[in-house]
Amino acid sequence: MTKNNINSLYIHIPFCESICDYCDFTKLQYFRNIASTYLEALEKELTETVTNHDLLTIYIGGGTPTSLEDDLFLKLLQIVDPYSKKAKEYTIEANPESLSVNKIKMMKEYGVNRVSIGVESTDDRILKDINRHHTFSDVKKAKELLELNGINNINFDLMLGLPNVSIKMLQKDILNILSLNPTHVSCYSLTVHEHTVFHINKITPPSDEFSYEAYRIVDSLLKKEGFIHYEVSNWCKPNKESLHNLTYWRNEPYYGVGLGASGYVNDVRYKNTTNLSMYLKGTNAQEKEVVKLKDLEIYQIMLNLRTIEGLDLEKYHRLFKKDLYKEKQQIIDGYIDSGHLKIVKNHLIPTFEGMMILDKITLDLIA
Ligand code: SF4
Structure with a gap:
């Protein structure tokens, strides 16, 4: 069913400079020697898994890809280079504090044309409370640097329902984000996962009523400025949808490489191991689901209905x-x-x- 035309690739870089209190992603504290070995394993997996070198979309997420030191960041871009020549959209996720001029120049040189910045809140006190290490002024600086270097397609991620964030503060967050003239905004409602600091501290997730009100406010403020609410948690300026994420929601196949990454290739949905030592030894896919016709039908309904x-x-x-x-x-x-x-x-x-x-x-x- 999905044998041809795998046009999208997700790459997971699991390293972060510090760990946020709510985070449930596959992530590890950054250590140079581990990151360096990781890139070797990643290159091997890419070579063995990705047969199409003319991909249309590439998305490097994490973790924090920009947590890599400059030489390792360059190595990452070089590893991905053979696959990115025809990419219409090549996105890298970044944290504002680690998005240096050097890294931006490297991105530009290797064809990255979209950056997704983890903002989460524009209130510096809230950022500190959740163990994020940037300020809103870092976000502004990162955005300016990107534009100065010719990368204008920028997404800002916000989190809805963080502790002590009122609807009024959320309105301020959106106005602050709008002042940066983004092309794309993603807003995700907080979930409190087990094994996170939030869970240990018994933080309660937002109620359904709060989440509804939060989404309603976000939607009305963004729509007023010409944004389209094209997916449950995503808004964009016309023609600035995330082409990569549309692949997921259209239920189309994609490669996923890296620790804990998911992919959908030749009718199989797989998830890579989240165990670093196994991954470094070359053991990748841990869970596999052969997608039968009935499953495909369920995915088709579930994913297609997420977008307009x-x-x-x-x-x-x-x-x-x-x-x-x-x-x-x-x-x-x-x-x-x-x-x-x-x-x-x-x-x-x-x-x-x-x-x-x-x-x-x-x-x-x-x-
Ligand atoms: S930067 Fe992102 S991936 Fe890393 S700990 Fe924070 S939320 Fe998780």
Whole structure:
């Protein structure tokens, strides 16, 4: 089903200068010698896994890719270089404090054309409380440096529902972010995961009511400035959607390399080991799920409905020989009447309200 056209590659760099109190990503404290060995294992995995050298999107995430010292950062870019020649979108995640002029110049030289900056809050006291080591002034500086060096496609990540952040403070965060003239903004609601400092400190995640209100405020402020709410947690200026992330939401295949990375290749969804010593010894995929037709159908509904492209009912019919609208007419009509879904040009599309209860809608459609 997915044998051809793997056009996207995700690369995981798990190192961070310090560990944030809420973080549940696959990450490790940065140590030069480990990072250096890691890059060798990564190069080996890339060579063995990625057969298409004409990729359209590349995304280097983490962790914090910019935590690598300059020579290792350069090595990373050189390792990825053979795959990036035709990339339309080449993104690197960065923390504001480690985004130096040197690194930006290297990115530009190697074709990186999009940077995603972890801001999380624009209030310096809140940043300190969650063990982030930058200030909003670092964010401004990073953004200026990127633009000075010709990288203008910039995403800012914000976290919603952090402790002691009121709706009023969130409004201020969005206005601060808007003052930077971004092309893309991502806002994720805080989840308190086990084994995090937040969990140990018994921090409570935001209530559903708070999250709803937070998303509503973000949405209205960003829309006023011409942003499109194109995915549950993502807003962009016209034509600035993350092409890489659209691959995931369109349920298309992609390579994933690096510690804990996930991929979807030749009908198999896999997740690499999160055990560093195993990874360095060359053991990669730890979990594998062969995607059967029924699973593909569930993924198609679940992922396509996350964006305003929606679920193409004609394509669905072609793929699964089923008329979803006919089969679920009562449910779909109910959600259309309540303002959660709409059908435009044979695409089933969530409204803002629909995006806020997407899990429920998806469950009703796949049941
Ligand atoms: S910088 Fe990102 S990946 Fe690293 S600890 Fe903080 S949230 Fe986690």
